[in-house]
Amino acid sequence: MKLLVTGGAGYIGSVVTRMLLDAGHEVVVLDDLRTGHRVALAPEATHVEIPVHEAASVLTPEAGFDGVLHFAALIAAGESMVRPELYWHNNTVGSLALIDAVRAARVPRLVFSSTAAVYGNPVELPIPETAVKAPTNTYGATKLAVDMALTSEAIGHDLAAVSLRYFNVAGAYLRGDLAIGERHDPETHLIPIALEVAAGRREKLQLFGDDYPTVDGTCVRDYIHVEDLARAHLLALAAATPGQHRIYNLGNGSGFTNRQVVEVVREVTGCPVPVEVAPRREGDPAELVASSQLARAELDWEPAKPTLHDMVGDAWTFYRTHVQDRP
Ligand SMILES: NC(=O)c1ccc[n+]([C@@H]2O[C@H](COP(=O)([O-])OP(=O)(O)OC[C@H]3O[C@@H](n4cnc5c(N)ncnc54)[C@H](O)[C@@H]3O)[C@@H](O)[C@H]2O)c1
Numbered sequence: 001m002k003l004l005v006t007g008g009a010g011y012i013g014s015v016v017t018r019m020l021l022d023a024g025h026e027v028v029v030l031d032d033l034r035t036g037h038r039v040a041l042a043p044e045a046t047h048v049e050i051p052v053h054e055a056a057s058v059l060t061p062e063a064g065f066d067g068v069l070h071f072a073a074l075i076a077a078g079e080s081m082v083r084p085e086l087y088w089h090n091n092t093v094g095s096l097a098l099i100d101a102v103r104a105a106r107v108p109r110l111v112f113s114s115t116a117a118v119y120g121n122p123v124e125l126p127i128p129e130t131a132v133k134a135p136t137n138t139y140g141a142t143k144l145a146v147d148m149a150l151t152s153e154a155i156g157h158d159l160a161a162v163s164l165r166y167f168n169v170a171g172a173y174l175r176g177d178l179a180i181g182e183r184h185d186p187e188t189h190l191i192p193i194a195l196e197v198a199a200g201r202r203e204k205l206q207l208f209g210d211d212y213p214t215v216d217g218t219c220v221r222d223y224i225h226v227e228d229l230a231r232a233h234l235l236a237l238a239a240a241t242p243g244q245h246r247i248y249n250l251g252n253g254s255g256f257t258n259r260q261v262v263e264v265v266r267e268v269t270g271c272p273v274p275v276e277v278a279p280r281r282e283g284d285p286a287e288l289v290a291s292s293q294l295a296r297a298e299l300d301w302e303p304a305k306p307t308l309h310d311m312v313g314d315a316w317t318f319y320r321t322h323v324q325d326r327p
């Protein structure tokens with residue numbers, strides 16, 4: 001297939017691009033590099049450096065695209081509470097422009113990066129796709145709006161749409177000399193920050209809140225290896241059906257508290273990780289754990305690296321070989 005990957009210079013988009021190329025697809029990456037990295041771009045993919053809001057200039061009817069995988073977004077839940085306008089403009093307005101371009105160019109299928117953050121504080125655990133959607137942060141709300149637009153688009157214009165609701169993505173894609181991992185700047189995610197502390201690059205980790213209603217008072221998250229997540233995109237592309245908006249949660253179904261995550265980082269790295277309890281971060285749900293039964297049943301998806309030790313181990317390898325000591 002000829003595919004457009006928005007956000008293909010980012011963490012997850014670059015891993016999926018690699019897998020799509022290896023599977024024989026032709027890939028054009030649309031990424032304005034606002035948070036992505038030029039080094040993460042696959043050399044075999046064409047790169048168009050424009051904002052997703054201008055996708056219509058690439059997605060012309062003549063270009064003959066068979067599908068779009070849409071990763072481009074701002075992703076920091078905490079920041080979305082203090083700069084919400086950035087998130088609405090980038091994640092929702094940008095996605096609506098992309099959907100307009102997809103319709104105008106008659107591109108048949110679109111796979112969208114949605115998120116566990118659409119659920120908010122869940123009333124049932126593990127969370128099925130049918131659970132109440134009540135986001136507690138702006139980031140989740142901007143993504144839920146796009147999910148709803150895709151449902152309308154599938155019904156109204158026969159789009160084959162798939163939303164993949166990722167839980168917390170971790171790890172790195174390691175193949176021989178190739179290593180693709182997480183490099184957000186500034187980093188906001190728990191595991192890479194804990195690794196920076198383990199490496200001595202940060203003095204301590206701030207634990208945002210220890211008074212949540214969980215076993216040790218810190219938030220619970222469900223971690224998924226980026227390689228397992230990426231594979232689900234290829235399965236979703238194949239399963240996309242005209243006129244349907246399919247929605248799948250992607251996680252491992254096990255929750256880890258933030259303190260447990262830090263303990264695994266200590267075990268894997270063999271280094272101390274000093275922590276300091278800090279106030280809660282605005283907008284954080286207490287507990288997010290996925291039911292991914294639907295993805296397993298309908299996409300035949302099976303995680304190959306479900307353990308947190310695997311994820312932290314691969315992230316640590318990436319950190320030491322590709323991040324540490326580099327500017
Ligand atoms: N990382 C996670 O744990 C996680 C969890 C759930 C969902 N997601 C979703 O997965 C997707 C990818 O996340 P990631 O961790 O790879 O993020 P990332 O920041 O590494 O990558 C995002 C990429 O999109 C590009 N981008 C952003 N806005 C753009 C715009 N308007 N026009 C063009 N390019 C733009 C950035 O330059 C970057 O390369 C996002 O949609 C995110 O919401 C991520």
Ligand SMILES: O=c1ccn([C@@H]2O[C@H](COP(=O)(O)OP(=O)(O)O[C@H]3O[C@H](CO)[C@H](O)[C@H](O)[C@H]3O)[C@@H](O)[C@H]2O)c(=O)[nH]1
Nearest residue numbers: 075077115116117167168188189190193206207208219281
């Ligand atoms: O320095 C830190 C960083 C994070 N945390 C805590 O660690 C947990 C996980 O936080 P992350 O920022 O790593 O991840 P989030 O759960 O906030 O969000 C991530 O996963 C979501 C889905 O669950 C979204 O999709 C989003 O893109 C992605 O950032 C939260 O309780 C957070 O408060 C800390 O205590 N200290």
